[in-house]
Amino acid sequence: MFFQELNNINCKTYLIADLDAGQAAIIDPVDSYIDRYLAILAYHRLTLKFVADTHTHADHRSACTALRRLTNCLVMMHELSPQPTVDKRYIDGDELTVGNIHIKVLHTPGHTPDSVSFYVNDDRVLTGDVILIQGTGRSDFAGGNAGDQYDSITDKIFTLPDKTLLFPAHDYRGNTETTVGLEKATNPRIAGKTREEYIEIMDNLNLPLPEKIQEVLQINQSEVDDDLIKFPMIAELNQVLQMEPAAVKNRLEETTDNCVIIDVREDSEFTGELGHIAGSRLIPMRSLPKVIEDLEPLKKKEVILVCRSGARSTTAAAILKGLGFHNVKNMKGGMLAWNKLAFPVER
Ligand SMILES: [Fe+2]
Numbered sequence: 001m002f003f004q005e006l007n008n009i010n011c012k013t014y015l016i017a018d019l020d021a022g023q024a025a026i027i028d029p030v031d032s033y034i035d036r037y038l039a040i041l042a043y044h045r046l047t048l049k050f051v052a053d054t055h056t057h058a059d060h061r062s063a064c065t066a067l068r069r070l071t072n073c074l075v076m077m078h079e080l081s082p083q084p085t086v087d088k089r090y091i092d093g094d095e096l097t098v099g100n101i102h103i104k105v106l107h108t109p110g111h112t113p114d115s116v117s118f119y120v121n122d123d124r125v126l127t128g129d130v131i132l133i134q135g136t137g138r139s140d141f142a143g144g145n146a147g148d149q150y151d152s153i154t155d156k157i158f159t160l161p162d163k164t165l166l167f168p169a170h171d172y173r174g175n176t177e178t179t180v181g182l183e184k185a186t187n188p189r190i191a192g193k194t195r196e197e198y199i200e201i202m203d204n205l206n207l208p209l210p211e212k213i214q215e216v217l218q219i220n221q222s223e224v225d226d227d228l229i230k231f232p233m234i235a236e237l238n239q240v241l242q243m244e245p246a247a248v249k250n251r252l253e254e255t256t257d258n259c260v261i262i263d264v265r266e267d268s269e270f271t272g273e274l275g276h277i278a279g280s281r282l283i284p285m286r287s288l289p290k291v292i293e294d295l296e297p298l299k300k301k302e303v304i305l306v307c308r309s310g311a312r313s314t315t316a317a318a319i320l321k322g323l324g325f326h327n328v329k330n331m332k333g334g335m336l337a338w339n340k341l342a343f344p345v346e347r
Contacts, residue, residue, distance in 0.1 A: 001101050001121055006040065007033055010172045011060055014126055017046050018099025025098045026051045027118060027126050028169050029063035037067065048073040049098055050088075053220075054128025054169055055115040056081060056311070058141055062220050078107065079336070080114040082221040082311035084266045090116070106156045110149020111137035113309070117157065124165040125180075131157055132168040133175045136189045139202050142237040143311065146202035150195045158184050222285040222312045232318035240317040242332040248304055249343055252279070259302045264288070264316045265335075269308060274335040275345030277306060285312055292323060302327045310334040 002017040007030060015037075017024035024046040026037055041048055048071045051064045055078075064075045065085050074087040076096070081089065090096070092107035096118075104119040108130040115137075118126040129137025131153050139146040157166070162181030185191055190198055218224055243251075251259060261280035263270055270282045283291055285307075303325055307313035310333045317330040331338070339345065 012169050018101050021099025023049045023099040031061035031063045034063050050074040050076050052076040055112040056220050058217050078114040078116050080309045082309050108152035108156050110152045113143045126167050128169045133171050133178045146199040150198045224286045236318040240314050241329045243329045245338045248331050261304050263306045264313050265307050274339050275347040278346050304329045306331045307334045
């Protein structure tokens with residue numbers, strides 16, 4: 001296996017390649033380093049089979065979609081990723097291959113709901129931001145959960161052999177790798193801590209938000225790169241009222257007067273495998289700024305936003321709230337949750 005970190009900065013991108021088979025995968029590519037990735041692929045005569053992000057990043061723009069456009073590779077993300085352009089969505093336990101290299105997907109939520117770790121050839125794990133070297137990724141972004149993160153680390157990472165190498169998505173102290181054994185014994189955040197102690201620590205970190213979080217999250221979650229949409233602050237996202245799918249269904253069964261469902265996915269998703277809720281109105285995130293004026297009459301109505309996993313629509317709900325829509329809600333878990341409950345859909 002040819003394995004290399006490509007950025008040499010505190011934000012890490014990994015190349016996993018089988019030189020004999022001429023195949024590669026790039027994990028967590030960063031938008032500003034695309035030329036470098038293309039150069040190394042060309043140098044080793046590698047075909048890029050797929051790119052994947054370990055989670056929806058908040059600190060840099062992902063290069064996944066751009067690399068797909070340039071190389072025809074597949075974009076792979078977890079089932080819960082809000083990103084619309086994904087060719088294959090994996091879940092916990094799925095096996096991916098790059099030539100003779102095998103990669104097992106471990107769903108390790110906590111930093112974000114869609115966080116995964118990649119267990120490569122049974123000897124190393126790309127951990128994303130779930131566990132870092134002598135640290136752990138923050139769990140205070142929208143959708144983060146310190147308890148889930150504790151479970152991910154203790155049940156999925158720390159149960160691997162002690163000598164397993166760990167490669168995180170970030171390191172701020174110039175380190176490049178660690179091992180399960182070392183982190184289990186010495187990681188100051190989690191070694192020897194109970195779940196309750198860990199949650200207490202994480203809830204009191206009071207970290208500043210990454211500088212460009214608004215622009216970056218907006219693009220990575222929705223691929224909307226448009227100055228007209230001002231991405232809401234995390235606090236505003238957290239204030240969006242979340243409505244369970246069952247409550248939405250009940251609401252629609254009572255009466256549809258005064259209640260509008262707006263689906264902010266792409267056209268292809270609206271008519272795709274998850275379908276849409278009967279009577280819902282399709283307004284993709286990217287066209288939201290263009291139709292704001294047309295939505296004026298809905299200001300006094302109850303507006304329920306829907307998307308695939310509930311992330312994009314929470315953003316849309318916060319945007320509408322900021323524009324004076326008073327009764328805006330988000331359907332929690334999106335059409336994934338709606339379908340899981342086997343509620344009716346149209347396609
Ligand atoms: Fe992250």
